[in-house]
Amino acid sequence: MTTLLKNTLGKDPQLSPLSLWKHFSAICAIPHPSGHEQGIIDYATNLASGLGLKISKDHVGNLFITKPPTNGNEDGDIIMLQCHMDMVPQANANKKHNFTTDPIIPIIDNGWIRADETTLGADNGIAVAAVFALLEDRTIQHGPLRVLLTVEEESRMHGALELKTDFFDADIMINLDSENIDEIYIACAGAVGTTASLDLTFEHISPDEYNFHTLAIKGLEGGHSGVDIILHRGNAIKILGTALAELQKCNKINLIDCNGGSLWNAIPRESSANFAIKRSADIECEFRKINQKLKNDYAKTDPDLQITFKAAPQVSEVMNKACTEKIINAINTCPNGFFKMSDDLPDVVETSSNLGVMSISDGKIILKSMQRSLIDKERDIIQHKIISAMHSTGFNTHSGTSFPGWIPKSHSPIVEKSKKVYTALFKKIPKIMAIHAGLECGIIGKKHPQMEMISIGPTMKFPHSPKEKVNIKSVEQFWNLLLAMIDE
Numbered sequence: 001m002t003t004l005l006k007n008t009l010g011k012d013p014q015l016s017p018l019s020l021w022k023h024f025s026a027i028c029a030i031p032h033p034s035g036h037e038q039g040i041i042d043y044a045t046n047l048a049s050g051l052g053l054k055i056s057k058d059h060v061g062n063l064f065i066t067k068p069p070t071n072g073n074e075d076g077d078i079i080m081l082q083c084h085m086d087m088v089p090q091a092n093a094n095k096k097h098n099f100t101t102d103p104i105i106p107i108i109d110n111g112w113i114r115a116d117e118t119t120l121g122a123d124n125g126i127a128v129a130a131v132f133a134l135l136e137d138r139t140i141q142h143g144p145l146r147v148l149l150t151v152e153e154e155s156r157m158h159g160a161l162e163l164k165t166d167f168f169d170a171d172i173m174i175n176l177d178s179e180n181i182d183e184i185y186i187a188c189a190g191a192v193g194t195t196a197s198l199d200l201t202f203e204h205i206s207p208d209e210y211n212f213h214t215l216a217i218k219g220l221e222g223g224h225s226g227v228d229i230i231l232h233r234g235n236a237i238k239i240l241g242t243a244l245a246e247l248q249k250c251n252k253i254n255l256i257d258c259n260g261g262s263l264w265n266a267i268p269r270e271s272s273a274n275f276a277i278k279r280s281a282d283i284e285c286e287f288r289k290i291n292q293k294l295k296n297d298y299a300k301t302d303p304d305l306q307i308t309f310k311a312a313p314q315v316s317e318v319m320n321k322a323c324t325e326k327i328i329n330a331i332n333t334c335p336n337g338f339f340k341m342s343d344d345l346p347d348v349v350e351t352s353s354n355l356g357v358m359s360i361s362d363g364k365i366i367l368k369s370m371q372r373s374l375i376d377k378e379r380d381i382i383q384h385k386i387i388s389a390m391h392s393t394g395f396n397t398h399s400g401t402s403f404p405g406w407i408p409k410s411h412s413p414i415v416e417k418s419k420k421v422y423t424a425l426f427k428k429i430p431k432i433m434a435i436h437a438g439l440e441c442g443i444i445g446k447k448h449p450q451m452e453m454i455s456i457g458p459t460m461k462f463p464h465s466p467k468e469k470v471n472i473k474s475v476e477q478f479w480n481l482l483l484a485m486i487d488e
């Protein structure tokens with residue numbers, strides 16, 4: 001049974017605390033995709049001013065709110081609660097939804113809340129609603145309290161990157177953007193993007209002397225380039241590179257075009273290349289061998305891998321052999337996958353890279369990769385390796401904005417306190433975790449290096465997709481954990 005409710009979550013008796021759900025309901029009604037946070041900014045500003053709380057806004061729209069300590073709690077550490085105001089706008093293909101004007105419709109569904117074929121924005125709207133409820137509540141005991149709300153986290157970490165050091169102050173930051181109530185995060189990976197490019201050089205051929213083929217890779221599992229990199233799943237661009245290099249060993253080919261992947265931060269699932277080869281070459285037999293070998297290599301991680309080989313349209317202009325060779329070498333020499341596990345945290349990847357996109361435009365081929373590490377130095381070392389590999393094959397490179405990682409401090413006072421509070425509250429021990437992906441903690445922590453941090457959040461599934469849902473019970477647990485953490 002599902003109940004379709006138009007923003008009445010704040011009145012539904014099965015939801016607790018109602019104060020939090022009331023604000024979440026209001027947040028759903030205010031469009032707030034990345035870059036369009038003004039409605040939430042106005043809502044927060046009205047709320048804080050109405051409560052007589054000091055609120056400031058910086059040049060990009062980040063908000064900082066101060067709530068004075070309750071009586072007798074003046075001497076405690078300054079605790080800052082931090083979350084982002086924007087959401088990822090995704091709707092099912094058949095759903096008409098304008099994220100800058102239409103409200104999100106929350107639906108109660110078997111212990112979870114989801115939206116009507118769109119992202120819900122529980123990431124990070126539940127956290128925003130929780131801090132609003134906290135600011136409003138005059139019965140909760142706490143020390144000096146701060147709230148930092150950022151803009152454009154989902155699209156480009158813009159709010160966090162633009163934060164000025166003197167805009168906020170805190171001894172402890174509790175980031176509210178993780179996605180499992182059983183886990184407390186104490187580290188995240190930083191990242192940097194690397195773009196490699198090569199000007200293509202073409203030559204004319206007599207089409208009658210050549211055969212033309214398309215080689216396509218499909219059916220890979222893909223996944224998040226950070227979180228899923230440990231699974232050793234096939235990368236469609238790398239697999240294409242392997243297949244082309246094998247073909248190249250026996251008979252030199254001339255590439256016509258090639259492409260693969262579409263996002264920096266996703267493991268590419270599909271790729272393809274068109275090429276020409278002299279008529280005399282027996283390539284079918286070669287292809288069958290390659291196909292068999294690659295299918296065996298990826299049988300465990302990507303059982304649905306398909307490698308297809310078929311005739312392509314004739315052309316009279318192809319990339320010359322030197323250019324073809326450079327591209328195949330670049331794909332194959334580019335270091336990729338996971339390189340090192342964390343020394344401090346069991347089962348957590350420390351450093352990785354994902355070759356995410358291969359595309360051709362304006363006479364250039366472009367290879368985009370993203371390097372991640374918990375440790376900034378390691379992120380830079382792997383980026384330098386990739387840059388060297390690309391230069392050695394004749395490509396130029398360009399480095400994008402880098403995001404710092406958040407280094408684990410397994411026994412910091414706030415980590416110890418959170419474990420104690422959590423265990424007392426839920427009668428079980430939380431999992432202490434690091435995520436091999438970006439959280440704003442890495443960036444914000446660099447601005448106040450002495451600040452201790454943890455990250456917590458209610459349980460969510462499928463964030464950033466129209467299947468996004470948040471577990472109702474975990475929201476109440478999250479609220480209780482939050483209150484316990486700020487109670488000195």
Ligand SMILES: [Zn+2]
Binds near residue numbers: 084123124153177
């Ligand atoms: Zn988030």
